[in-house]
Amino acid sequence: xxxxxxxxxxxxxxxxxxxxxxxxxxxxxxxxxxxxxxxxxxxxxxxxxxxxxxxxxxxxxxxxxxxxxxxxxxxxxxxxxxxxxxxxxxxxxxxxxxxxxxxxxxxxxxxxxxxxxxxxxxxxxxxxxxxxxxxxxxxxxxxxxxxxxxxxxxxxxxxxxxxxxxxxxxxxxxxxxxxxxxxxxxxxxxxxxxxxxxxxxxxxxxxxxxxxxxxxxxxxxxxxxxxxxxxxxxxxxxxxxxxxxxxxxxxxxxxxxxxxxxxxxxxxxxxxxxxxxxxxxxxxxxxxxxxxxxxxxxxxxxxxxxxxxxxxxxxxxxxxxxxxxxxxxxxxxxxxxxxxxxxxxxxxxxxxxxxxxxxxxxxxxxxxxxxxxxxxxxxx
Numbered sequence: 367x368x369x370x371x372x373x374x375x376x377x378x379x380x381x382x383x384x385x386x387x388x389x390x391x392x393x394x395x396x397x398x399x400x401x402x403x404x405x406x407x408x409x410x411x412x413x414x415x416x417x418x419x420x421x422x423x424x425x426x427x428x429x430x431x432x433x434x435x436x437x438x439x440x441x442x443x444x445x446x447x448x449x450x451x452x453x454x455x456x457x458x459x460x461x462x463x464x465x466x467x468x469x470x471x472x473x474x475x476x477x478x479x480x481x482x483x484x485x486x487x488x489x490x491x492x493x494x495x496x497x498x499x500x501x502x503x504x505x506x507x508x509x510x511x512x513x514x515x516x517x518x519x520x521x522x523x524x525x526x527x528x529x530x531x532x533x534x535x536x537x538x539x540x541x542x543x544x545x546x547x548x549x550x551x552x553x554x555x556x557x558x559x560x561x562x563x564x565x566x567x568x569x570x571x572x573x574x575x576x577x578x579x580x581x582x583x584x585x586x587x588x589x590x591x592x593x594x595x596x597x598x599x600x601x602x603x604x605x606x607x608x609x610x611x612x613x614x615x616x617x618x619x620x621x622x623x624x625x626x627x628x629x630x631x632x633x634x635x636x637x638x639x640x641x642x643x644x645x646x647x648x649x650x651x652x653x654x655x656x657x658x659x660x661x662x663x664x665x666x667x668x669x670x671x672x673x674x675x676x677x678x679x680x681x682x683x684x685x686x687x688x689x690x691x692x693x694x695x696x697x698x699x700x701x702x703x704x705x706x707x708x709x710x711x712x713x714x715x716x717x718x719x720x721x722x723x724x725x726x727x728x729x730x731x732x733x734x735x736x737x738x739x740x741x742x743x744x745x746x
Contacts, residue, residue, distance in 0.1 A: 367576040368415040369590045372455045374572035377549055378556075381541040384534075384568045388457030397438035400456040401431040407459040410437040412444065412451040415595045417490065422446045427459055449595055460570055462560045466525045467491055468539060469555030470507075470546045472577070478506040479546060481513065481539065483521050487558035513543040526561070534567040535559070549587055550580025599643075599662050606658035608647060615640025616741050618669035618701075620659045622647050622681040630675045630734065639738035642669045647681070656689020657696065664699055671702050673737040675730060678709025687715035691722045702740050706733035 369377075375385045387404070390413065391397035401408045412424030419425050424446050428434035434456060444451045465487035473480040484502045486494050494501055503524045507513050518536035526532050538559070546554040553575040560570050581588040593601045603610030609624065613631075617639045621627040624646050631641040643663065647655045663672055676686050686707065694703075707715050707726040716726050727733045 367578055367581065367588070367591055368595075369574055369576065370413040370415070370453075370455075370592060370595070371411065371572055372413060373590045374554075374574040375569075377545050377574060378542070378569055378572050381545040381548070383538055383541045383545070383556075384566070385572065386457050386460060386568060386570060388455050390453050390455055391438060392442070392453045394435045394439040394442065397454055397456050398431045398435035401428060401434035404456070404458045408434055408456050409459050410434055410441060411455045411457070412441050412446060413453045413455055413595075414446050414449045414451055415592075416447045416449055419446060424451060452594060457570075460560060460568060461563050462558075462570075463563050464526075464561045465558035466535075466560075467494070467555070467557045468521075468525075468535075468542060468559050469557065470542060470551075470553065471555075472552045473506065476506045478509060479543070481505045481507060481521060481543075483524055483539075485525050487560075491555070491557065507543065512547070513540050515540070525559075526567075528565065530565060531561055531567055538567060538569065545574075549574060550577050550584050551575060552577040599665055602658070602665075603645070603662050606655065606662075608645060608655065608659055608662070610646075610662060611644040612666065613641050613643050614668070615642045616668055616670040617737050618642045618645075618663035618666065618672040619675065620645050620647065620656070620663060620672065621675045622677065622686075626675060626677055630673070630730075633731065633734040634673070634738060637735050637738040639734075639741055642666055647686075653685050653689035653692055656686055657693040660690070660693040660697060660699070664697060664701075669701060671704060671737045671740045672699070673733065674703065674705040674707070675733060676705075676707050676709070678707070678712060678715070681709075682711045683707045683709055683715030684711040684718055685715075687718035687726075690724065691718060694722070704733050704737040704740065706730055 372390050379385045389400045407429050410426050412419045424441055426437040428437050438454050441454055467484040467487040469482045470479050482502055482504050486501050518539040522532040522535035551574050555573045556569040557571055560568055597612050617634050619630050619641050621630050627644055627646045634641045647659050705726045708728045719726050
């Protein structure tokens with residue numbers, strides 16, 4: 367779960383990280399009032415769950431409250447990567463002497479939270495990793511002890527030569543780790559972490575992504591969710607009890623079980639196709655889940671074929687078949703459907719499908735291969 371910058375800054379502020387003040391506006395008038403309160407030059411920043419806000423025109427300097435109002439009127443309602451800006455953060459502008467990057471991400475390889483720091487801040491860390499990987503220093507944190515003071519100080523020396531700035535940055539890194547753990551985050555970053563002309567170190571941007579598996583025990587964090595800034599299909603899937611992630615391909619996948627879903631997407635790629643989504647209906651035998659899954663898949667105009675890959679265990683093949691038949695009666699589906707069905711109540715499921723004019727395969731490779739072939743044929 368992503369949260370907005372202003373929300374991430376509140377999490378950082380709660381741990382003592384030096385974050386400039388700021389307020390959120392949903393109208394140009396509110397933006398003007400906030401700018402008037404702060405006085406001087408302010409920054410008006412679009413609040414959406416995506417990067418590239420500055421390049422899209424969603425971050426503007428305003429030298430007066432009236433100018434803040436003008437910027438807010440243009441930014442509010444703006445589309446940034448298909449997301450509509452519904453609020454802006456108004457915060458005092460800072461004089462910047464230098465910019466650095468500090469972030470934490472969960473690394474599956476080391477099974478630990480890994481700190482990444484770079485003196486090249488204010489740009490995408492992925493770009494730095496690709497063009498100048500030596501500019502990034504990494505440190506895996508032992509979860510038993512957290513980020514130790516000497517480790518934080520060592521990382522800080524990679525960014526600054528000034529001892530006071532090193533000490534301030536080391537403290538910020540330990541506070542960032544505390545915020546990361548407290549929020550149940552999978553990513554937390556400050557980009558940029560700045561120094562001011564008088565030597566202060568401040569976090570003027572904040573990004574936090576929460577691990578969804580943490581939300582059941584952190585309801586105060588889940589309250590930060592803004593569904594209006596999420597992909598509508600992912601919101602619909604969550605409300606329907608489905609695990610769904612939208613991708614950029616054309617093969618819509620409906621699978622039971624996360625492992626099988628991953629294997630299915632790998633096989634789609636292997637045979638030359640591209641999956642349009644990760645969708646796991648789980649172990650339930652509720653046909654309504656299949657209906658909801660098909661509604662979500664067919665809402666994506668990029669989908670040119672739908673692939674069902676069901677290995678029945680707890681999930682019964684006959685219930686999935688009933689869901690497919692019901693869905694096709696309720697939804698006008700304009701793309702071909704390929705079905706692989708095997709396992710619990712397989713014979714009953716095949717009979718249900720055949721009586722409705724569908725056919726089902728039992729071989730996973732053959733089903734995926736056929737789906738990819740249909741996409742290729744549709745594209746010609």
